[in-house]
Amino acid sequence: MTMLTRIDLNADMGESFGPWPMGADAELLRIVTSANIACGFHAGDPDVMAQAMREAVENGVGIGAHPGLPDLQGFGRRRMQVAPEEVRHLVAYQLGAAQAMARMAGGSVRHLKLHGALANMASADEALARSAYEGALAVDPDIILMVIAGTAQARAAEALGARVAQEIFADRAYAEDGLLMDRRLPGAVIHDAEAVCARILAMLRAGAIITAEGTHLPVRIDTICLHGDTRGAVALAQALHDALRAEGIALQPFDGTRA
Numbered sequence: 221m222t223m224l225t226r227i228d229l230n231a232d233m234g235e236s237f238g239p240w241p242m243g244a245d246a247e248l249l250r251i252v253t254s255a256n257i258a259c260g261f262h263a264g265d266p267d268v269m270a271q272a273m274r275e276a277v278e279n280g281v282g283i284g285a286h287p288g289l290p291d292l293q294g295f296g297r298r299r300m301q302v303a304p305e306e307v308r309h310l311v312a313y314q315l316g317a318a319q320a321m322a323r324m325a326g327g328s329v330r331h332l333k334l335h336g337a338l339a340n341m342a343s344a345d346e347a348l349a350r351s352a353y354e355g356a357l358a359v360d361p362d363i364i365l366m367v368i369a370g371t372a373q374a375r376a377a378e379a380l381g382a383r384v385a386q387e388i389f390a391d392r393a394y395a396e397d398g399l400l401m402d403r404r405l406p407g408a409v410i411h412d413a414e415a416v417c418a419r420i421l422a423m424l425r426a427g428a429i430i431t432a433e434g435t436h437l438p439v440r441i442d443t444i445c446l447h448g449d450t451r452g453a454v455a456l457a458q459a460l461h462d463a464l465r466a467e468g469i470a471l472q473p474f475d476g477t478r479a
Contacts, residue, residue: 224424228385228443228474229461230254230366232286232335234272235263235295235449243448249275251457253473254282254443256333256366259314262288262296266321273318273325282473283327284366285318285356287311288335296336297403307338307348308355315359331385331476332356333366334373342376343368343399349376357382364476369439370398370429383476385442388423390416390460391450393432398439401432411451413459420444420460421467442474 233249234257235242242263249255249272257272258264264272276283287310288296302310315332322329334342334352342349349372353365357380367373369386377384391410393401401408410416423429428436446457464471 223467224441224469226470226472227424227441227464228253228282229446229457229464229471230256230284230333230387230443231446231448231453231457232256232258232333233448234258234268234286236268237263237265237292244454245272245448246275247454248446248448248457249279249281251454251461252281252446253471254284254331254366256284256286256331256335257318258286258288258335259317261290261310261314262292262335269318269321270324273321273327277325277327282330283318283322284331284333285315285329286333286335287314287338287352289338291337296338299337299341304347304351307351308358311352311355312359315356315363319359329360329363330473331364331366333387339368339373340400342373343371346372346376346379349373350380353377353380353382364474366443368400369441370437381478383478385474385476386440387443387445388420388429388439388441389445390420391446391453391456394429394437396431396433396435398429398431398437407432409450411456413452413456416456417460417463421463424469
């Protein structure tokens with residue numbers, strides 16, 4: 221398959237809280253082309269959001285809302301039982317907060333990406349994903365939904381006729397069903413820069429997710445994610461940025477095509 225000529229590189233950020241720092245937002249915002257900024261439920265607060273939004277605008281980085289479950293202590297990575305109406309409301313609420321802070325910074329929210337346990341649940345449950353995305357689209361019908369490629373998230377977004385950007389992960393391994401491996405499993409989180417770059421270039425050449433066991437699952441790829449809280453995230457992001465450029469791939473925000 222022909223290698224892509226352009227790709228988006230995104231990172232999750234804005235995840236500090238009060239005096240407790242998390243990640244390296246300022247450094248990442250000089251490398252990535254899209255930022256998924258926490259909205260206060262799983263991480264972040266108004267001051268952290270404002271700073272991340274301001275620095276994103278200064279660096280010309282596309283701003284995304286990153287809503288999660290209301291679980292600060294668990295960083296939004298613990299599963300909760302939530303009804304469809306609750307999911308619609310919690311996503312709409314957090315998107316509204318992100319829009320306000322982005323506007324204050326002189327920017328705007330162009331995409332939305334679900335966080336943590338909410339994202340994992342929506343990857344396997346199309347009805348849950350649809351509820352989440354209905355909440356976002358009710359607030360902004362033109363928002364781009366960043367979805368985990370090849371999952372129920374993608375199917376739900378496409379069924380709603382939304383603008384979509386399909387995402388693969390640089391620092392996370394995949395199970396055979398195309399879902400992310402549980403973080404608690406050995407090898408689920410990848411820290412080695414050489415391994416990160418090699419696997420992403422292989423996926424872009426194949427036009428497919430490559431699982432931990434080597435299975436190819438064909439998908440459309442619009443954006444690559446590096447988690448801002450992964451150890452050595454800045455070095456990983458820079459290494460991947462340089463590897464992509466060396467292959468002649470331009471780094472720029474995704475357009476968000478409709479299904």
